[in-house]
Amino acid sequence: MTRFGFIVHPLSIRDLTSKFSFAERISEKIVKKAIQMLPPVKLSEVKGIKSKFGETEGCFVAVTLLPEQIMGLPVEFVEKKIIKACKTAESMGAEVIGLGAFTSVVGDKGISIAKQLKTPVTTGNTYTVATALEAVKEASRIMGKNIRESDVVIIGANGSIGKACARILSREVKFLSLVSRNIERLEKLAGEIMMDTGLSVHISDRVDGPLRRADVVISVSSSVDTIIHPEHLKSGSIVCDVARPRDVSVSVSEKRKDVLVIEGGLVKVPGGEFDFGFGLPPGTCYACMAETMILAMEGRKENYSLGSDLDVNKVVEISNLARKHGFVLSGFRASNGALGFNDVRRFKETFSKNAM
Secondary structure (H helix, E strand, C coil): CCCEEEEECCCCHHHHHHHCHHHHHCCHHHHHHHHCCCCCEEEEEEEEEECCCCEEEEEEEECCCCHHHHHHCCHHHHHHHHHHHHHHHHHCCCCEEEECHHHHCCCCCCHHHHHCCCCCEECCHHHHHHHHHHHHHHHHHHHCCCHHHCEEEEECCCCHHHHHHHHHHCCCCCEEEEECCCHHHHHHHHHHHHHHHCCCCEEECCCHHHHHHCCEEEECCCCCCCCECHHHCCCCCEEEECCCCCCECHHHHHHCCCCEEECCCEEECCCCCCCCCCCCCCCEECHHHHHHHHHHHCCCCCCCCCCCCCCHHHHHHHHHHHHHHCCEEEEEEECCEEECHHHHHHHHHHHHHHHC
16 A cells, blocks of 8 residues: 655644644744744644555645745745655655645746655646536536636636646637736747647736636636735636635625635545545545545556646546546535535525526
């Protein structure tokens, strides 16, 4: 049996105070300085993940840095912290390691980290792409939208997940807009999509214009702050927020009852009602975590999802491996908790009545 390790980090000061009580009694500035010096934290171990075709067990280890520190501190310093966490996972028996949240976007997105470890590494981004696309398609189907005819917008399209989503959807939709801060890179991506599929995509370095037209949004930026607000969105739109921390302000769900916001697909893990400790329903995890587990169950001790350009063929491969082992989309998640398929159907009914 191949064991996995998964690297996480706190998304907010609140996450730190729940783990370190001393953080409640001192200023945020001092907390941020102090956590830079802390070693990796062993969070939990999980056993009993199994299907008819394989099984795995593993551990979760935390890098004690906040998103703004991971993105703002020198890359060399942050990578050293991540590598220490990976080596802690190795000492706990991990034979394949997943990089979660912002640990997956540092520097060259896992390549340099993988070179400094004996254990293979993945960001989990390939299965994240697969489940994000599955989630928006399923939500669109339930809402009665034809995604092929919808105006689709991808926020953070220059990132590895956004770019892969763009390449795949460009073969399936008629109207596609790509948004990111670097317009030159967007122009390059748009040109490649035109050559590959013949689709002319709209590009922008601002979210407001494209979002006001969008029927379906996939948001996967690396912003440390929310970038999508209530005034940006079209009535009846579907927004799939794949980013961690969230791209979508919680005020959208509070103020825009005519907009469906989901956090992407939750993945049901085969073998039991595990509580992974991330505020998720029992037995479920995020796709990036699931990819690491799937590779372990397959005994695939190899680097998988690394760098800025994901292999879109691997999206199909990891989806097939997920189905083989019984990993399935179990529902969605909203800012206030789990959101089942029936909840989406009720949202559709409520929206339809109010729109009449």
